[in-house]
Amino acid sequence: MKQITQNTSPPIITTQPTGGDVPIGTSTTVVCRANGLGSLVYSWERNYGGSWTAVSDGNTMSYTTDTTLTIGEYMYRCRVSNEAGSVESNATIVNVYGRPTITTHPTNQLTTDRMTVTLTCEGDGRGSIRYQWQTSSINGGPWRNISNSNSQSYTVSNLQESKQYRCIVSNEVGGITSNSAIVTVLKITTHPQDREVAQGSTVSLTCTSSVSSGVTFSWTHAGSDVTGQSTSTGNTSTLTIINAMRSDAGSYVCTVQSGSLSVMSDRRTVTVYGPPIITTQPTGGDVPIGTSTTVVCRANGLGSLVYSWERNYGGSWTAVSDGNTMSYTTDTTLTIGEYMYRCRVSNEAGSVESNATIVNVYGRPTITTHPTNQLTTDRMTVTLTCEGDGRGSIRYQWQTSSINGGPWRNISNSNSQSYTVSNLQESKQYRCIVSNEVGGITSNSAIVTVLKITTHPQDREVAQGSTVSLTCTSSVSSGVTFSWTHAGSDVTGQSTSTGNTSTLTIINAMRSDAGSYVCTVQSGSLSVMSDRRTVTVYGSVSYAINYRIDSINGNGYFKYRMGVLLEKTTLFRVLLPGNHMADINPLGIGLFNYR
Template identity: 55%
Template sequence: MCRASGLGILVYSWERRSSGSDWTTVSNDNTTSYTTSRKVAIGEYMYRCTVSNEAGPVVSNSATVNVYGPPTITTHPTSQLTTVSMSVTLNCEGTGRGYFAYRWQTRNINGGQWSDISNSNNRRRVVRNLQESQQYRCVLSNEAGGTRSNVATVTVLKITTHPQNSSVPVGSSVSLTCTSSVSSDVTFSWTSDGRDVTGQSTSTGDISILTITSVRSSDNGSYVCNVRSGSLSVMSNTATLTVYGPPTITTHPTSQLTTVSMNVTLNCKGTGRGSITYQWQTRNINGGQWSDISNSNNRRLVVSNLQESQRYRCVVSNEAGGTRSDVATVTVLKITTHPQDRLVPVGSSVSLTCTSSVSSDVTFSWTSDGRDVTGQSTSTGDTSILTIKKVRGRDDGSYVCTVRSGSLSVMSNSATLTVYGPPEITDHPTGGDVPMGRSITLMCRASGLGTLVYSWERRSSGSSWTTASNDNTMSYTTDTTLTIGEYMYRCNVSNEAGSNVSNRATVNVYGPPTITAHPTSQLTTVSMNVTLNCEGTGRGSITYQWQTRNINRGQWSDISNSNNRRHVVSNLQESQRYRCVVSNEAGGTRSNVVTISALKITAHPSSTTVIALQDVTLTCSASVNDVTYSWHRDGGSVPSRSRGWNSNTFTITRTTPPDEGRYYCMANKEGISVESNRARVRVDVNNMMTNAVNFVHQDSQ
């Protein structure tokens, strides 16, 4: 600040110079105050103020300003080794202008952010109860700023990994591990109950491992690891090594008697060091390999639903090995052979057998429908047999065997004893008609207990009963070789209690039908119908079949749609032979052969021209023999001088023109007639004179 008094207009300016330099203007702002620049370097500077008016300037005294920087650290803190229980003192000294302030900072030894330590404003910093190695520095400050000291590391010598208590079985190997917080310039040593342990440890860097192979009981003890670095040392926690053997069984399982429906509890208890485990094992009562029982890792084993007697034992183990308990037998009291249902005929003997799984200290008793059965059973060891001689109907019932041993008892399955008599026939065989060469099946059914045995007998009229079949079947099929006749059959059904005979069944064996009316031969024409008749009689389903063949022999062939007693022949062109086959299931019978003769003209007369006075002959033939012929002319009679008008050859002698006409032949037999075609006869008169001369000449000779 600079102030002046005077008249006129007062004008202020400021100047500065450093050591060895000239004055220079630093401000013409015409202000009574001047603020130095922050950018001025460290050093000594002089400032003055010039105040002027219209009368002239005046210069103030010079003012000296010393610009100084942050302090300089003359003593830095040093790195040190310590233990958790020791204190460490860190020192920091500095020089410089202004007001000094100290501030200590720390950070993790592995790096990270520096953080201020509260209440650490002294040149000396005492570090106590340090658990982990840390880095430290001191920040020395004044108004110009702060200066950081060198970093000092305070390393805590301590056990980072202590050896652990171990419980190990005899003969095993064990290792104890000790780790230090310092990995260089450290040594390890081990003691057991205060005695040095040498030659069994290996140390690398910050780790030492003490290994004992095949431990013995003498290796039991308290082990300590000692870590030394320079003049400092630390000791680990005590690790107790316990060496132990297999467990001792104090409670053994005991043998027991049970039933299938009961549960049995087996107990086993062992004592000893280590991790004690239980494993139950079983095997067949007759020996064999022991096998582990799954999910049986408790002191107590519950055996349920045991079907067969078994042996059991418990294996109690730890890391040193296992100890087997005594063997306990669980015996299942049960019925091994149950009495069986029996079907017995009246008057026979029957035995029911019951066998127990236990052969000693057992008793047997029998009941029938809940009532005691006494005096009829014998028991030996594990077997009881109940015998009933000459059973009767009242012995029917449900029989149960009870086996008792001590307080336990089991009952057998119920065995039903059924007493039965001879069978009863419920369905009797029924006979019937059967064609010769075929068979009929007869059925017979019976009801009854026991083993039903069927046999069949047969007899014909006037004969005795003979065995037809011993095939033990309910059905019997008759023999296809039986001849025509009447046969009687019966069925015999038997069981262990006796037999019964069925009603008789009559079987009639019949043959082919007999023809009572044969067809007859007939004469017909092409335009006529002929009816043939045939009648048959017999058993079974009678059918008809008409057959035909050529009149000159050949194969017989069936006529389609000719299955009636009557057959109509129409439009017959040629004579044929016919017969009827009358059939049933036994076969067919042929009727007599008949001939149907078709009366027709087989050779017709031919038209002709004849020279007058000459003869003309016409011929005609019919299809059958023994016919009568007659000749006719349309519109008139035949000439009187003709010959053979009633034979198949007709001649007109010495024809004349009046003889011209249409001639035909008529064939007749048995009242049936047929006409031939018309034959035209013409007479040639033009050559009549020549023919007359010749005629005369011939006549003269």
């Protein structure tokens, strides 16, 4: 027999329904789950306005809200029942919402082109609230979205012209547009201009602001306030200077003030002047005779400037031009001398004279220092000097020629007051030409004489007891002295000198007179020495020589051997058969070709 158990427990809610925000015109689904025995039955109720009403008896765990619901808060709950009873879920709220509202609109702002202002717009509502800022010209142009402007605030920096701004606040339902706000840039739209006026005249400066209401104007002159001379109407202020004086000259600035903000105009200059002022004095200079130069005078002044020129030569000023030009070109017929020039500049207020300047008309240069004769050796350096004096661009050119009067030739790269001669091998003459733009003048010529030995003594071989002479000749014949040395020691009383020649004579030459001789030529502090030459003195010696003659290809040879050892410096001559003479050396072995 089967036992039947009776259900005595109602269902248990395991998942409570959850509501949320729902854009108007859409729906959402709430879900309720329960556990229990028997047949579970679900039903749904809604509360709007204070009372619960059934909205579904479809016996489902979920309920989808109606898309026709109006904006508001709706409570939903479910009831689950079985044979043992029923249970209610918690109530949940479904908020049906529309587009957002704007609680804070952006407001008008005043700024400058160097400032930053921040606009604020606050929206309220359900769903995902989004912001988009837009801008337009203040003249009512089209509105354009501003990129990357998606927050409650938008910052405007360094605005150059006034604009209006607004924001659009939106969610899933739609958007709403805020009031527009104008950001006005306070700036100078018309700056005062530079003015030049004559002393005693009236001058006006004008300043215009971008804002016409709630603004005040003020002026400064050279940093100090100007009072009682300006009038303002709307957005324009005018500063008027009556009977302008030199003290009124200088810089002026207009300042526009609105609340705590202010902007300044460009700094402008008022120039008040009387008679002309010379700004560029005439400058003369050196002018080659037969040419001209131009002197220039410049002045600043009011009105029509009139120029005239005067010249002073000999003590009095005379007019030379009234052509009303800033420049004057001198006459090419002027003779050599100094001429003074000045200009006079005038206008309606008066006249002024320039400084006097000198124009020096010059000829060719003169030579104040001529090059002088010089004595040198072929291993020394001498410097020639030539100095010129004169106007213009002084130039130098050195020339050279042989001392025999050959043609003069320019020396390359010799264009200074001095010219240096190094290691000269033969005497020459030099001169320089000094010139300028007019012409040139030639200096005296200077001879550079090279002190050297022109004839050197020669090697000599003489027999003992003979007379031998050595001769030495110098390139210089006057003002020179000669001296001789033998083996480094002075030789005295054996030489005679005539002009540029010295002769050393050795009478009855002895073996002790043999050796080296040097001739020295002295002129002032300079001296040169001849080549070293050798005098050989030999006697007569007889020796028995064994020799042999071989005939080979027609040549005769002999060998000899001497019985004594001779000095290496001794020269011996022997007589061989067939009347042949042969020199033999101290080694005792000789070779002789007797043909």
